[in-house]
Structure formats: C-alpha cells, structure tokens
Amino acid sequence: MFLLPILLAFRGAEADAALIVRLQRREPQALAELYDRYGRIAYALILRVVRDTGIAEDLVQETFLRVWNRVQAFDAQKGAVGPWLLAVARNRAIDYLRSAGGRERNNVEFEETDHPSLYTDMEPGILASDKARVVKAAIEKLSTHQRQVIELAYFEGLSQTEMAERMGQPLGTVKTWVRAALKVLRDELGAQAVSA
Amino acid sequence: MNCSELRDHYEMYAMGLAEDPERDEIRAHLDRGCEVCMPEMKRARETVALLSGTPAPATPSPKLRRRILASVGVEQRGFGWAPFLAGSTVMCLAAAIYFGGREWDFSREVVRLTQQSRAQIMELTRLNEAFALMNGADTTVTSFGEKKPVPKGKLFYNPSMGALLIASNLPQAPAGKAYELWLIPKAKGASPVRSDMFQSESDGTVMHLIRGPIDANATAALAVTMEVESGVDAPTGSILIAAPLAPAIQ
Numbered sequence: 276m277f278l279l280p281i282l283l284a285f286r287g288a289e290a291d292a293a294l295i296v297r298l299q300r301r302e303p304q305a306l307a308e309l310y311d312r313y314g315r316i317a318y319a320l321i322l323r324v325v326r327d328t329g330i331a332e333d334l335v336q337e338t339f340l341r342v343w344n345r346v347q348a349f350d351a352q353k354g355a356v357g358p359w360l361l362a363v364a365r366n367r368a369i370d371y372l373r374s375a376g377g378r379e380r381n382n383v384e385f386e387e388t389d390h391p392s393l394y395t396d397m398e399p400g401i402l403a404s405d406k407a408r409v410v411k412a413a414i415e416k417l418s419t420h421q422r423q424v425i426e427l428a429y430f431e432g433l434s435q436t437e438m439a440e441r442m443g444q445p446l447g448t449v450k451t452w453v454r455a456a457l458k459v460l461r462d463e464l465g466a467q468a469v470s471a
Numbered sequence: 472m473n474c475s476e477l478r479d480h481y482e483m484y485a486m487g488l489a490e491d492p493e494r495d496e497i498r499a500h501l502d503r504g505c506e507v508c509m510p511e512m513k514r515a516r517e518t519v520a521l522l523s524g525t526p527a528p529a530t531p532s533p534k535l536r537r538r539i540l541a542s543v544g545v546e547q548r549g550f551g552w553a554p555f556l557a558g559s560t561v562m563c564l565a566a567a568i569y570f571g572g573r574e575w576d577f578s579r580e581v582v583r584l585t586q587q588s589r590a591q592i593m594e595l596t597r598l599n600e601a602f603a604l605m606n607g608a609d610t611t612v613t614s615f616g617e618k619k620p621v622p623k624g625k626l627f628y629n630p631s632m633g634a635l636l637i638a639s640n641l642p643q644a645p646a647g648k649a650y651e652l653w654l655i656p657k658a659k660g661a662s663p664v665r666s667d668m669f670q671s672e673s674d675g676t677v678m679h680l681i682r683g684p685i686d687a688n689a690t691a692a693l694a695v696t697m698e699v700e701s702g703v704d705a706p707t708g709s710i711l712i713a714a715p716l717a718p719a720i721q
Contacts, residue, residue: 303543310536316524318535323526332535339539358516361523410521428486429522435488457482464518 291356298346298356306343313357314339317364324368324430334371338364369432406464413463421456424449472496474507481508481515601680604632611717616640622675626693626714634681634693638712641671644697651698652681653706655713657691666693668702687716 294312297305317338322331342360349356414422420442427433427441435453439446472493477500480493489497500508604610607629616623616638624638636652644650649670653663671677681693695712 303540306543307536307540310539314536314539315528315530318531319526319529320523322529328531331529332531332538335531335535336539336542340542343543358520358523361520362516365523406521407524410525414525425522428488429519430526432487435490453483453488454479457486458479460518460522461482461515464521 295346295349295356298343299349306339309342309356309360310339313360317361320361320364321368324365324432325371330371331368334367335364338367341367365429372431409464413460416459416463417456418452420452421459424452425456425460428453474500474505474511477508478511481511482518485512485515485519597680600632600682601627601635601678604629604635604680607632613715613717615712615714622712624677624712624714626716628685628687628716630687631684633683634685634716636677636679636681636693636695636712636714638671638695639674639676641675641677641711643673643675644670647700648697649700649702650677650695650711651702651706652679653694653696654685654690655692655694656689658689663694663706665702665704668698668700685716690716692716 294305294308298309314335318331318335321334321338322328325331325334338360341363342356346356349359414425417425423442424438427438428435433441435449436446438444438453439449442449477493477497480489480497483489484494484497497508497512501512605627609631610627610629613626613628614624615626621640621642622638623640624636627635627637641650649668651668652666654666655663667679667681669677669679692713692715694706694710694714696706696708696710698706698708
C-alpha cells in the first residue's frame with residue numbers, strides 16, 4: 276500500500292532533467308508538473324511527520340516554493356530532483372516539529388538541503404517502483420526497536436539523546452539500535468541504490 | 472579519522488543523527504572532495520531518501536496545487552474565476568428578467584391603483600357634493616314613484632347647487648341605452664330641456680347629481696327617460712321618473 280506514492284511519483288523520473296531545465300527558466304507550468312509528479316508523496320511524507328492536514332499543506336507549499344527559489348543550483352544533467360525535494364519536505368516538517376516542541380533545529384540538515392548540488396549525483400531511478408518493494412522488505416527485517424528508532428529519527432528528527440529520553444532507554448542502547456538498524460538498511464538498500 | 476572509521480557514520484550523517492567528532496570529520500572529508508567518502512555519502516543519501524516513500528499514501532486538497540501556483544504568479548485556467556463569473560452572469564440575467572417582469576407588474580399595479588384612487592376621489596367628491604346639497608339650508612326634498620312599484624326615490628333640490636336624484640328599482644339599461652334626464656319647463660308648450668345622461672347600478676339604484684343652479688321658477692320637474700347612449704334632443708321613450716321640484720319656502 277505504501278509503495279503506491281513512490282510508484283506514482285518516480286515513474287517519470289527520467290523526465291526530471293528536462294523539468295529542471297524548465298524550472299530554471301522560471302516556467303511556472305514546470306512547477307505545476309513538478310507538483311503533479313511529487314506533490315502527493317511530499318504531502319504524505321510531511322503529513323506523516325506533522326500529523327495535521329492543514330499544517331502539512333502549508334509545509335508542502337513552503338517546500339515547493341523553496342525548490343522553485345533554489346533550483347538554479349541544481350545540475351539538471353546529473354540526476355533527479357525528487358530526492359532533493361523530499362529532503363527539503365522532510366526538513367521543513369521536522370523544523371516545524373522542533374519549533375512547536377521548543378527543540379533546536381538541526382543546522383547540518385538544513386545547510387545541506389539549501390545546497391541541492393549535494394543531491395544531484397543521485398540516480399534518477401533511485402526511488403523507482405522496483406525499489407519500493409526492497410524498501411518494504413528491508414524495513415520488515417528491522418526489529419521493533421530498530422524500526423522505532425529509525426522512525427523517530429527520520430520522521431520526528433530526534434537525536435539519539437532525545438530518542439533515549441523518549442524511549443526511556445540508556446543512550447548506549449539506543450545508539451546500538453540505531454547503528455544496527457542503519458546497517459540493515461545499508462546492506463539491504465545501499466546495494467540497491469548503488470546498483471540503480 | 473580515516474575513511475574506514477567513518478564508514479558506519481555516513482547514514483547517520485545523512486539522517487541527521489551524526490554527532491561530533493564524526494560529524495565534523497565527515498564534513499571535512501566531503502569539503503575536500505574525498506574520493507572514498509563522496510561515493511559513500513552518495514550511497515548513504517540514497518538509502519535515506521528511500522525512506523521518504525514509506526508513509527501511507529495521502530492526497531492533499533485540490534486547492535493546494537492552485538495555492539502553490541498562485542504563489543509564483545500562475546493564474547489557473549478552467550476552474551478559476553470563470554465558473555463564478557459565468558454563474559454570476561446567469562444570475563444577473565435571471566435577476567434582470569425577473570425584476571424586469573416585476574417592474575412591469577409593479578407599473579401595471581401602479582396604474583391600476585392610480586385609476587382606482589382617482590375613481591375613489593371622484594366618487595368621494597361626488598358624495599361630498601351630494602351630502603352638501605342634501606344638507607344645504609335651501610334644499611327641499613320631494614318623493615316620487617311612491618304609488619308605483621318602479622321606480623321610486625327622492626329628489627333633493629337646492630336652487631344654487633343643483634339637484635340630487637336618488638332612485639331605486641330602475642331597470643338595467645340594455646346595451647346601447649342609457650337614462651336621460653330632462654328639465655321640464657313650467658311654461659306650457661315648452662319642450663323638455665336635456666340635462667344629463669346616467670346609468671343605474673347593477674342593483675337598480677342610482678344616485679345622480681345635477682350640478683349648477685336650476686331655476687325653480689322656470690322648471691316644474693325633473694324627468695327621466697331611457698334613450699340611446701349618445702342622448703337625444705327630445706325624449707322618445709316613456710317617462711320612468713317624474714319628480715317635481717319643490718322650491719324652498721321663502
């Protein structure tokens with residue numbers, strides 16, 4: 276079920292390069308096409324983080340405007356705009372959570388998404404439909420605690436210390452779960468990403 | 472730290488979980504374009520990016536697309552203001568037709584009420600005149616037709632104001648016919664003088680006012696015959712009413 280957004284959003288990934296060129300020419304219709312391609316998945320991602328439809332829509336708008344304003348730094352010849360757009364979407368959502376919760380923002384992540392060139396070397400088909408099945412399989416291989424720390428980190432932007440507090444577990448235990456979870460994902464997904 | 476020591480930290484860095492000193496080390500490696508760390512970082516970012524597709528599907532409202540495009544100055548075609556404007560135009564036309572028809576109805580109603588009001592004013596004036604004559608100091612009253620079944624009534628006479636004929640049991644004049652009132656002179660051999668034309672009400676009654684002074688010394692009575700609507704110079708029909716003038720007592 277959760278594979279559908281990926282399938283829909285990245286079906287046209289190969290056309291991203293042309294779309295990026297048009298965005299850089301400031302063609303408003305290109306923004307419409309970008310939204311049609313990635314709007315739903317960006318919305319689903321942000322909604323998963325903030326869990327409020329109105330706020331999610333505001334943050335999706337903010338995400339697309341940010342991409343519109345910073346797309347000049349994107350190298351259209353190198354890859355897909357999707358991973359960068361979704362990174363921006365996630366960071367906008369987590370930034371909102373942190374602001375609402377009185378937590379500090381993670382400056383490293385924000386600095387990175389402000390530099391789309393860091394994402395341009397990703398493969399255009401990184402999130403293609405065949406990858407979606409692998410993602411599901413990889414997540415199913417995680418233990419309950421491993422899956423929990425990945426979700427807390429990715430969808431709530433918690434640091435390991437914050438996760439330890441939230442879960443009531445020693446920091447060392449949480450770090451172990453995190454490292455183990457990321458190793459599973461690296462082994463299961465990393466090879467897929469590289470071979471894409 | 473060397474690159475192999477950083478290997479377990481690329482995903483943590485990509486996810487925002489890396490802590491110092493590993494975080495600073497990775498940044499330093501990336502800043503100098505480390506040939507080992509750059510592709511590893513690319514792989515780590517791709518791994519993390521794959522997680523973005525895992526939330527349950529959700530669909531934003533259709534308005535969001537319009538909001539985003541409007542924020543960069545794009546006006547939506549099709550479902551923009553056009554349906555609203557079209558709807559407004561249709562409503563305006565319907566309103567114009569409706570209120571145009573209502574205005575026509577109102578105009579007709581105003582004309583009807585004006586005519587009704589005018590008729591009522593005329594009738595009121597006539598009644599005022601009749602009452603004034605009936606209450607006049609010099610007014611005398613004579614009855615007529617008391618011994619006959621039809622018609623009968625009273626004649627109020629005032630030398631300066633005129634006369635008021637009130638009668639009942641007058642048969643309805645057929646089409647093209649009307650009642651004609653005559654002044655019957657006292658002088659022998661003199662012809663009746665045309666006075667006025669009138670119609671009776673549907674119930675056979677009439678209240679007819681003859682305005683202006685009538686010389687009682689020269690007029691013996693008032694008479695009524697039925698004639699053609701346009702009137703005749705000399706009576707042709709039989710006398711239906713004959714009411715003598717009763718001069719005021721000096």
